[in-house]
Each structure stands twice: as C-alpha cells, then as structure tokens.
Amino acid sequence: MFIAGLLSVVVVMSPSEMFMTLNKIKELNSQNPQQAAHVFSSIQSRLPKKPSRGLLELYLVGLESGVRANDAAIVQHVVSIFERDSWQSAIEGTELDIATAVAIYHRRIHDYSYAEILNECAISYAVDPKEFSRVANNMAVVYRYSGQPQKAANILKESLMLAEDREIIANIKNNLGNIYFDQEKYRHAQLMYIRAFRFHSEMGQSAYAAGTGLNLLNTQIFLDDWNSFTRFRSSVALEVEQSGQPAFKLFFMWQKYLYEYINSGVDLSNDRVHTLIESIPILLKSELGPSLQFYSKLFQREDLAQALQEQLKKTPDIKRIKSPSGKKVKLERLCSSRIIAKKYFSDR
Numbered sequence: 001m002f003i004a005g006l007l008s009v010v011v012v013m014s015p016s017e018m019f020m021t022l023n024k025i026k027e028l029n030s031q032n033p034q035q036a037a038h039v040f041s042s043i044q045s046r047l048p049k050k051p052s053r054g055l056l057e058l059y060l061v062g063l064e065s066g067v068r069a070n071d072a073a074i075v076q077h078v079v080s081i082f083e084r085d086s087w088q089s090a091i092e093g094t095e096l097d098i099a100t101a102v103a104i105y106h107r108r109i110h111d112y113s114y115a116e117i118l119n120e121c122a123i124s125y126a127v128d129p130k131e132f133s134r135v136a137n138n139m140a141v142v143y144r145y146s147g148q149p150q151k152a153a154n155i156l157k158e159s160l161m162l163a164e165d166r167e168i169i170a171n172i173k174n175n176l177g178n179i180y181f182d183q184e185k186y187r188h189a190q191l192m193y194i195r196a197f198r199f200h201s202e203m204g205q206s207a208y209a210a211g212t213g214l215n216l217l218n219t220q221i222f223l224d225d226w227n228s229f230t231r232f233r234s235s236v237a238l239e240v241e242q243s244g245q246p247a248f249k250l251f252f253m254w255q256k257y258l259y260e261y262i263n264s265g266v267d268l269s270n271d272r273v274h275t276l277i278e279s280i281p282i283l284l285k286s287e288l289g290p291s292l293q294f295y296s297k298l299f300q301r302e303d304l305a306q307a308l309q310e311q312l313k314k315t316p317d318i319k320r321i322k323s324p325s326g327k328k329v330k331l332e333r334l335c336s337s338r339i340i341a342k343k344y345f346s347d348r
Helices: 015-031 033-046 053-068 072-082 095-108 112-123 129-145 149-162 166-182 186-202 206-222 226-243 246-263 270-284 289-299 302-314
Strands: none
Touching (some): 015 206, 053 072, 053 095, 095 112, 112 129, 129 166, 206 226, 206 246, 270 289, 270 302
C-alpha cells in the first residue's frame, strides 16, 4: 500500500491583488507596523519571481514594515532579493531608499557603527538637496544616540539650509529639538517641536504629528509651562488617537495623569498607578522612555518609583545601550567599499 500525498500549490498574486496589498501595507506602516509586517510576511511566498515596477514597490513597503517592526527576517529577505543579479536594473534609482531603510534598521537595533556606514553609502546615491537632507537627518539621529551631539547638530543645521521640502524641514526641526532637549535647552527645543508639529498636523501625518506633539508636551512639562501644555494638549491627543501607536497612547496617558495630578488635584489612585506600572516595559523600549524618571519624581509615589527602577535594571535607558541588540543585515552589493562615500560626514 502506498499513501499519496497532496501537494499544495502556491497561487501567485495577480496584479490587482498586489496593488491592494501594497496600499494596505502602506496604510498599516503608519498606523500599525507590526500588523504591516505580518501582512507582508503572509504574502511573500505568493509574490512573482520576475522583477517589475509593481513588485519593486511592494518589496519597498515590505522593507519599511520590517524596519518599523524591527523584523530582521523581513529585512534580510528583501535585501537578499534586491542583491540578486536579476534585480540590479530594476532597483536602479531606489538605491538611496534601500540603503536608508537598512541604516534605520541598524540604528534601531543600536548597531550605530554599521548605521554610519550605510548612511555614508546612502549619501553617495543622493542627487538633490532633498535627498541629501533626508540622509543627513538620519545620520544626525545616529550621532545623537552614539554620543556625538555636536556633530548631529552641525549636520542638521547644514541640511536645514539646503532643504526645500517642507516635510524634510519639519523632520530636521524635530531632530534639532531632540538635541536641544538633551542639552537641556528646553525653550529652543519647544520652538523646534511647535514648528514640526504644526506642519505634520496640517498635512494629516498623524504618526509624525503625534511623535512631535508628545515631544512638545514633554518639553513643556520639563519647563513647568502648564499654560502652553494646556494650549496644545487637545490637538496632540487627537493626533495620538489617530496614529494608532500603542506607545504614543501610553506616554500621553502619563502626561495626562501628571497634568491632572499637578494642576487639577486629581489623586493618583492605586488603579492609575497600576496602569502606569503596566506601561513601563513598553515605554522603556521606545525613545520616550528616558523621561519616565522625571515624571515619576513629579508623581511622588514610592511604589511607582520603585517599579520603574526595577524595570530599568531589565530594560536600560535606550541612550545607554552601546551593543547591537539585533541581527546585522549587510548590503554587500549596494554598499560595497567602492561605492561608499569617503566619510562625507566625518568632518561635520
């Protein structure tokens, strides 16, 4: 007797299915990156093998989802596709996008040295001031987190003079605000955040508006400027809700409870303390986490402060992480030593 096995047949996606999936992942990338990564992973086996413009766009948004979700498997898969011989002509003109995305992935896993190399690679593909400013903005973030704030500030100021695209300018101002905040120049930071927040709000870019808005409210808390906080609180709350980002919602919750505690005399109940404690592990893994210690002191609750200190032992401040926390994904072909710019940023 022999038992016949049924072979499953993979049905290749049609152009219309690819188009719908492309738009779905684009939408999820700004609202729920983890879900976007899940959707892309679920359709990888059904994608056509032959390069095409539509397939390239789908791989690029898939790469973005992998970067946003810190999904090394997706990033590695897409990079391996783009490095094939058959794809070299298809990706022409998108090299900067690819190198930049993979650089951001390495910055997020704290592999700052390789992120620097990839940004040097990306700048060699820049063909106009907008692209230069975009790469410079990303390199400045790397310098900020690798303990080189002055180099970061110099690059941002230079790129601000060259930038013409309003969105790039808004991103540069947000990052300048971050550097001023680190230097405790809170008034300078507040001006940068206000300008960035207003632009992203006007353009309906909820995820970016929520991030810059939370930075703005955070600065006003450090300044003890509750009048300004009140002025922006509602508009930031709206952007946070529309962004769909769990970490943004949790951080705004801290800010809201703190405002009510200090200005309205609302007691920090045990239920609220429990909710805040539950959010700590998530926030400490984000760029918002470092401010929690200051907030905790303002709340003056020993149980909250103790819970935060215990979690900090397990999840250190993101700025203090010096060793890579994820898998390196090399761009062997796109960013060979022959292509990489000769340390363009090194003297900045």
